Amino acid sequence: MDPRSEVVIRQHEYLSGRVLLINAPTDDLLSNLEKDITPCIWTWNYNELQYFQSQQANVHFGVDLPADDFDQAIIFVPKSKELLNYILHNVVSRLNVGASVFLVGEKKAGVERAAKQLLPFGPACKLDSARHCQMWQMTVEKTVVAKKLDDWAQQYTVPTPNGDLNICALPGVFSQNRLDIGTAVLLPYLSQVTAGKIADFGCGSGVISAYLAKLNPKNRIFAMDVDAFALASTQMTFEKNNLAPEQLEITAVTGIEDAPLFLHAIVSNPPFHQGIQTDYNASESLCKTSRRHLKSGGELWIVANRFLNYPLLIEQNFGQCTTKADQQGFKVLFANTQKKSKEQ
Missing domain, CATH: 3.40.50.150 (Vaccinia Virus protein VP39)
Known part of the structure; x- marks a missing residue:
C-alpha cells in the first residue's frame, strides 16, 4: 500500500461522514477505511479513473469537483503548486466553517511547503509524520466563492x-x-x-x-x-x-x-x-x-x-x-x- 494511504489509515479517528479523496493513490485505501466513512474519489487522471471504476468506487473524473456534497476532504499533494491552490479554493468553497481539510504527501514531494498553502483558509496543524510522509489538518475558518x-x-x-x-x-x-x-x-x-x-x-x-x-x-x-x-x-x-x-x-x-x-x-x-x-x-x-x-x-x-x-x-x-x-x-x-x- 502507498505510504501516504498508510498515514491516512493511522489517523482514521479524525475522519467521518462523506469524505472526498482527491488525487488519491491507486491502492487498497478505500477497502481499509472505517465503515462509517462514505468515500468519493475525484481524479483528473484517466488511468486512475479506470482503476477506481474497476474497484466499483464512487469516482468522478474532470476538472470540477463532484456534484455530491461532502463533509471533509483529503487532498493528496499534487506536483503543481498552482493546481493545489485551485483544489483548495474549490474545496473550501463547498465546505462549511469548521469543516476539516486534510493534506497528505511525501516529504520529497514538498508536503511541508504545500501545507503553507492551507493557511489562507484556516489554521493548520501536523497530525502525523511517518513513512517519509506527513498528514496535516486545516480547519476551515472562512469560506470562499468559487471562481470561474x-x-x-x-x-x-x-x-x-x-x-x-x-x-x-x-x-x-x-x-x-x-x-x-x-x-x-x-x-x-x-x-x-x-x-x-x-x-x-x-x-x-x-x-x-x-x-x-x-x-x-x-x-x-x-x-x-x-x-x-x-x-x-x-x-x-x-x-x-x-x-x-x-x-x-x-x-x-x-x-x-x-x-x-x-x-x-x-x-x-x-x-x-x-x-x-x-x-x-x-x-x-x-x-x-x-x-x-x-x-x-x-x-x-x-x-x-x-x-x-x-x-x-x-x-x-x-x-x-x-x-x-x-x-x-x-x-x-x-x-x-x-x-x-x-x-x-
Missing part, C-alpha cells in the same frame, strides 16, 4: 505562419506559463506534416493542436491526453482563437492504443512524467505501436530530449527514423509507414 474556470488559466502567445495563437493553460498543465523548448523546436516543422486526420498525443494546453488547425482549416485534430486539465485547456485554446469546433475532437486516453485508426499523422511532444515520478511507458509505447494507427504513408512526428533512445525504438518499428532537427537539447524525429503500390 477561465479565471485560473494562464495565457501566452505563440506565433504561426497564419498569425498569433493565444494559448490557455490551466493549473498543473505542462508548461503552463510559457512555450516549452521542445515544442518550440518542433513547431517550424509542423508545416511539413501531411494534412488530414492528425492525432496530437499528449496535447497539453493545445499548442500543437491549435497550430495544426490554424495552418490548415481542413485538418481534423484528435487531441488526446490522460489529464482532464490538459483536455480542458486545449478546448479553451481552440475557443480563444475562434478555431472551427468541427476541427477538434478531444479524447481522454490511457495511451496511444486509444487513438483512432487510419490517421494521416501522429504528432507529439510525448509526456514522460506520472505525478512526480519519471515514467517513459506512454512515450515508449508511442514509438513502438503508433504505426498500427497510421494509414499507409502515414507519418509520425516526435520531439524529445536528445538523450532518449526513441530513434532506435522508432527505427525498430517503422524501419527508419529521420532526425529533422537536433538543437537546444531536443531532437525532432520523423518516420512514416511505407506506402503500398495501391491503396486498399
Whole structure:
C-alpha cells in the first residue's frame, strides 16, 4: 500500500461522514477505511479513473469537483503548486466553517511547503509524520466563492505562419506559463506534416493542436491526453482563437492504443512524467505501436530530449527514423509507414 494511504489509515479517528479523496493513490485505501466513512474519489487522471471504476468506487473524473456534497476532504499533494491552490479554493468553497481539510504527501514531494498553502483558509496543524510522509489538518475558518474556470488559466502567445495563437493553460498543465523548448523546436516543422486526420498525443494546453488547425482549416485534430486539465485547456485554446469546433475532437486516453485508426499523422511532444515520478511507458509505447494507427504513408512526428533512445525504438518499428532537427537539447524525429503500390 502507498505510504501516504498508510498515514491516512493511522489517523482514521479524525475522519467521518462523506469524505472526498482527491488525487488519491491507486491502492487498497478505500477497502481499509472505517465503515462509517462514505468515500468519493475525484481524479483528473484517466488511468486512475479506470482503476477506481474497476474497484466499483464512487469516482468522478474532470476538472470540477463532484456534484455530491461532502463533509471533509483529503487532498493528496499534487506536483503543481498552482493546481493545489485551485483544489483548495474549490474545496473550501463547498465546505462549511469548521469543516476539516486534510493534506497528505511525501516529504520529497514538498508536503511541508504545500501545507503553507492551507493557511489562507484556516489554521493548520501536523497530525502525523511517518513513512517519509506527513498528514496535516486545516480547519476551515472562512469560506470562499468559487471562481470561474477561465479565471485560473494562464495565457501566452505563440506565433504561426497564419498569425498569433493565444494559448490557455490551466493549473498543473505542462508548461503552463510559457512555450516549452521542445515544442518550440518542433513547431517550424509542423508545416511539413501531411494534412488530414492528425492525432496530437499528449496535447497539453493545445499548442500543437491549435497550430495544426490554424495552418490548415481542413485538418481534423484528435487531441488526446490522460489529464482532464490538459483536455480542458486545449478546448479553451481552440475557443480563444475562434478555431472551427468541427476541427477538434478531444479524447481522454490511457495511451496511444486509444487513438483512432487510419490517421494521416501522429504528432507529439510525448509526456514522460506520472505525478512526480519519471515514467517513459506512454512515450515508449508511442514509438513502438503508433504505426498500427497510421494509414499507409502515414507519418509520425516526435520531439524529445536528445538523450532518449526513441530513434532506435522508432527505427525498430517503422524501419527508419529521420532526425529533422537536433538543437537546444531536443531532437525532432520523423518516420512514416511505407506506402503500398495501391491503396486498399
